[in-house]
Amino acid sequence: MINLLKAEFYKLLHSRYFPGLCLAQLIYSTTMLRDSLPKTSNLFYATLWYLPFSYLIVVVFMVLYFANDYEERTLFLYITAGNKRSSVFLAKTITFVVACLFIMILPIVLQLMIGGWILKETVDPALIRQYIGILLMGQAATGMVGVCLANLFKKTGNLITAGMITFIAIVIALNGKAAQLLSAVIPIGHAFRIASETITETSGYYMGISAGWIVVMGILALIAFYRADLK
Numbered sequence: 443m444i445n446l447l448k449a450e451f452y453k454l455l456h457s458r459y460f461p462g463l464c465l466a467q468l469i470y471s472t473t474m475l476r477d478s479l480p481k482t483s484n485l486f487y488a489t490l491w492y493l494p495f496s497y498l499i500v501v502v503f504m505v506l507y508f509a510n511d512y513e514e515r516t517l518f519l520y521i522t523a524g525n526k527r528s529s530v531f532l533a534k535t536i537t538f539v540v541a542c543l544f545i546m547i548l549p550i551v552l553q554l555m556i557g558g559w560i561l562k563e564t565v566d567p568a569l570i571r572q573y574i575g576i577l578l579m580g581q582a583a584t585g586m587v588g589v590c591l592a593n594l595f596k597k598t599g600n601l602i603t604a605g606m607i608t609f610i611a612i613v614i615a616l617n618g619k620a621a622q623l624l625s626a627v628i629p630i631g632h633a634f635r636i637a638s639e640t641i642t643e644t645s646g647y648y649m650g651i652s653a654g655w656i657v658v659m660g661i662l663a664l665i666a667f668y669r670a671d672l673k
C-alpha cells in the first residue's frame with residue numbers, strides 16, 4: 443500500500459498536467475476574485491465566492507488522472523504485480539483527493555497572503571479556523587464525486603460527458619431559486635454558503651453531510667472498480 447501511494451504521488455508530481463491545473467485554478471480564481479470583492483464583506487469570503495464553479499478543474503483532473511490509467515491498462519499492471527484491488531483503489535483515491543485539496547485550497551492561501559498585502563486587509567484567523575473543517579471536508583467530498591464518476595465511466599469521452607453534466611448541474615443548482623437550500627446539501631456549495639454569510643447551522647452539520655457524500659461515493663466507486671474489466 444505504501445509503495446503504491448509513493449508511486450502514485452511520484453507519478454502525479456512528475457506529470458505535466460498537475461502543475462498546469464494548479465496554475466489554471468490560481469489564474470481563474472484570482473480573476474474571479476476581482477468580481478467577488480464588491481459582493482462580500484471581507485477578503486476571505488471573496489476568495490470562496492466562486493470556489494464551487496472551480497469544479498470544472500476537478501473534471502479535467504479526473505479525466506487526466508483516471509481515464510489514462512484505464513485506457514493504458516496501468517491499473518491491470520498494478521494488479522498483475524501482486525497488489526490487491528482494494529489497495530490500488532485506496533492509493534488512487536487518496537492521491538486524487540489530496541491533489542484536489544491542494545489544487546482548490548492553495549489559491550485561497552496565496553490570495554489571502556498576497557491580497558491582504560495589496561489591499562491592506564487583515565483577515566481574522568479565528569474566522570478562517572471557524573470554517574476550515576467545512577471547507578476541507580467539502581472539497582474532499584467533491585474529490586470523491588470525481589473518484590466515483592471516474593470509476594463508473596472510465597473512458598475519456600464518457601468521463602468528460604459525465605463530468606460536464608455534473609458541472610452544469612452544479613452551476614444551475616447554485617444559481618437557481620433554490621440555491622440557498624441546495625448549497626447546504628451539495629458539499630462544494632458549502633463554500634458559497636460561507637461566502638454569502640448564510641451559515642446558520644453548526645460546522646458539524648456541514649461536515650456530516652460531506653462525510654455522508656464521501657462514504658456513498660466511495661462505496662459506489664469501489665463497487666464499480668471491483669466490477670471493472672481492467673484487461
